[in-house]
Amino acid sequence: xxxxxxxxxxxxxxxxxxxxxxxxxxxxxxxxxxxxxxxxxxxxxxxxxxxxxxxxxxxxxxxxxxxxxxxxxxxxxxxxxxxxxxxxxxxxxxxxxxxxxxxxxxxxxxxxxxxxxxxxxxxxxxxxxxxxxxxxxxxxxxxxxxxxxxxxxxxxxxxxxxxxxxxxxxxxxxxxxxxxxxxxxxxxxxxxxxxxxxxxxxxxxxxxxxxxxxxxxxxxxxxxxxxxxxxxxxxxxxxxxxxxxxxxxxxxxxxxxxxxxxxxxxxxxxxxxxxxxxxxxxxxxxxxxxxxxxxxxxxxxxxxxxxxxxxxxxxxxxxxxxxxxxxxxxxxxxxxxxxxxxxxxxxxxxxxxxxxxxxxxxxxxxxxxxxxxxxxxxxxxxxxxxxxxxxxxxxxxxxxxxxxxxxxxxxxx
Numbered sequence: 001x002x003x004x005x006x007x008x009x010x011x012x013x014x015x016x017x018x019x020x021x022x023x024x025x026x027x028x029x030x031x032x033x034x035x036x037x038x039x040x041x042x043x044x045x046x047x048x049x050x051x052x053x054x055x056x057x058x059x060x061x062x063x064x065x066x067x068x069x070x071x072x073x074x075x076x077x078x079x080x081x082x083x084x085x086x087x088x089x090x091x092x093x094x095x096x097x098x099x100x101x102x103x104x105x106x107x108x109x110x111x112x113x114x115x116x117x118x119x120x121x122x123x124x125x126x127x128x129x130x131x132x133x134x135x136x137x138x139x140x141x142x143x144x145x146x147x148x149x150x151x152x153x154x155x156x157x158x159x160x161x162x163x164x165x166x167x168x169x170x171x172x173x174x175x176x177x178x179x180x181x182x183x184x185x186x187x188x189x190x191x192x193x194x195x196x197x198x199x200x201x202x203x204x205x206x207x208x209x210x211x212x213x214x215x216x217x218x219x220x221x222x223x224x225x226x227x228x229x230x231x232x233x234x235x236x237x238x239x240x241x242x243x244x245x246x247x248x249x250x251x252x253x254x255x256x257x258x259x260x261x262x263x264x265x266x267x268x269x270x271x272x273x274x275x276x277x278x279x280x281x282x283x284x285x286x287x288x289x290x291x292x293x294x295x296x297x298x299x300x301x302x303x304x305x306x307x308x309x310x311x312x313x314x315x316x317x318x319x320x321x322x323x324x325x326x327x328x329x330x331x332x333x334x335x336x337x338x339x340x341x342x343x344x345x346x347x348x349x350x351x352x353x354x355x356x357x358x359x360x361x362x363x364x365x366x367x368x369x370x371x372x373x374x375x376x377x378x379x380x381x382x383x384x385x386x387x388x389x390x391x392x393x394x395x396x397x398x399x400x401x402x403x404x405x406x407x408x409x410x411x412x413x
Contacts, residue, residue, distance in 0.1 A: 005076040006030045007056040009048055022048040027072070031079050031098070038098050042075055044068055078102060112202050114155040121193050130283050132262055140189045147171045160194060161207040169216075169343065179340035179347070184216035191215065216343075222394065223336050223356060224365040227372070230255055234295065236330050244329065246312040247322040249299050253311060254362030256295045258370075258384035261319070261359050267310045272300065281385050288385050320358045327354035 010026040013019060025048050029040040050062035057072060058065040082101045112120075118141060126134055147168055148155045165187075172183040190208070197203040207213060225233065234252050238245035254264060262282040271279040277290040292300075300310060313319075327333070333352040340347050363384060370380045381387070 005079040007042070007072055007076075008053075009046070009051055020048075025051075027051075027068075029075055029079060029102075031083070036095070038095050040075075040079075040099055040102050042072065044071060075102070114157050114160075114197075117197050117200075117202050118193070121196050124196070130262070130285075133283065137189050140186045141193075143172075143176070143186060144168070144190065150175070157194070157197060157203040158205050160190070160205060162210070162212055165208075165213050173342040173345075177342070179342055180216040180218035181220060181340070183342075184218065187213075187215045218341055219394065221338055222364050222368065223338070223353075223361060224368045225255065225332070225353075225361070227369050229332055229334070230365060230369065233327075233330055233332065241329075244322060244326045247314070247319055248326055249302065250311050250313055250319070251323060251326075251359060251362050253296055253299050254359065255365040255369075256293060256299075257290050258363050258366035258380070259290070260363065261313075261316055264311055265313045267313075269304075269310060272310065284385060286385065288383075290383050316359060323357045323359065324354055327357050332357075 006029070008028050008030060010021075010028050012021050012025070014021050024045045027042045027044045027046060029042050031038045031040070046058050046062065046068065050059055050065075051057075052059050057069045060066075062068075079098075079102065082098065122134060122138060125137065129137075144155070147153065151167060151171060153159065153164065153167065168187075169183065172178040172186065178186075191213075194203060194208045198206070230252070233248060236248070238248060250264060253259070254261070257277065259267075259277075260281070260283060263279060266282055267277070267279065271277055272292075275292050277292065277296075279288060280286065281288050303310065303312060314322075333354050335350055336353055336356060337348055337350045338356065340349075367380050367384065370383075371377060
């Protein structure tokens with residue numbers, strides 16, 4: 001919507017008399033853009049008694065009224081043209097830019113903004129990040145896009161400030177029902193993009209680096225299969241259900257190696273050498289080595305020469321759906337409690353294991369049972385490719401609790 005330009009006489013008092021000036025008074029143009037009222041001196045003057053306030057023009061009987069009014073009409077058209085051009089180009093005019101354009105200056109060369117830079121950022125990220133990571137980042141920015149659409153927030157570098165942060169958190173908690181963990185991941189990806197844009201000269205707004213614009217963190221609970229449950233699953237007779245049998249074998253292979261789903265998906269016969277799995281981690285690109293054990297050997301032998309790769313891996317979505325069906329069939333229905341936070345609000349939920357199982361639980365099962373059976377944390381980290389010691393040592397707490405439970409089973413409280 002184009003705002004109409006308006007003209008007024010300047011209200012300035014005479015320094016000597018203190019009275020409003022009535023002779024040779026400057027004519028000012030007022031224009032509203034985005035809620036901001038901009039003022040511009042037209043360079044024209046007139047005696048106040050020769051000015052028609054309602055028409056906002058010089059009365060006809062005044063000398064040179066036709067020339068002055070023609071110039072006012074030109075300035076009005078110029079102001080509205082500038083606003084129209086800015087709207088089409090997606091520019092946000094400030095007072096100085098408006099004045100420069102009124103004086104005839106050409107619009108400044110358009111600088112890439114938030115949405116213009118995003119495709120370039122994603123393309124640049126492909127050089128150092130895995131395809132799965134890129135998909136995760138794109139998914140996160142889709143959510144930011146939904147937020148902008150639902151809240152009518154313009155995605156611009158200058159708008160990524162504390163108000164944006166507070167509004168986005170409210171959206172994630174109240175509308176999307178996300179916990180601190182996933183919301184923090186979205187903030188982390190946003191800050192990484194802002195840093196990238198800043199380094200390349202696209203962004204000069206540093207509000208995202210303030211302490212209050214922080215990535216939320218949440219220590220997720222470690223839900224895992226204890227050793228008895230894992231062996232029960234491994235030995236369960238599924239010969240009459242090949243679909244679930246294959247999903248079970250892939251999941252158990254993850255439980256006995258700590259390998260990510262993406263790495264099992266890419267596992268090929270050439271990666272099995274001299275009783276070891278030698279492969280390059282999909283997520284990090286680093287080379288990793290994992291010794292085989294009796295369980296992994298048994299699974300590999302079962303499918304050797306029968307399928308193109310090493311394991312009968314299907315899509316992650318189907319795998320997670322079939323795991324829930326599998327756990328229900330095997331009777332792995334132990335109640336587990338999951339506690340999440342949305343801001344400071346604590347949300348606890350208790351569900352059967354068969355309802356919360358996902359493939360990611362295989363890595364947690366490996367770490368927990370490896371430590372419970374006497375393996376070292378550093379070795380477990382080397383096998384899984386986990387470099388974050390702070391995150392990995394959380395498993396000690398679980399193992400201590402597991403040991404206490406086993407002690408009570410054997411000797412009582």
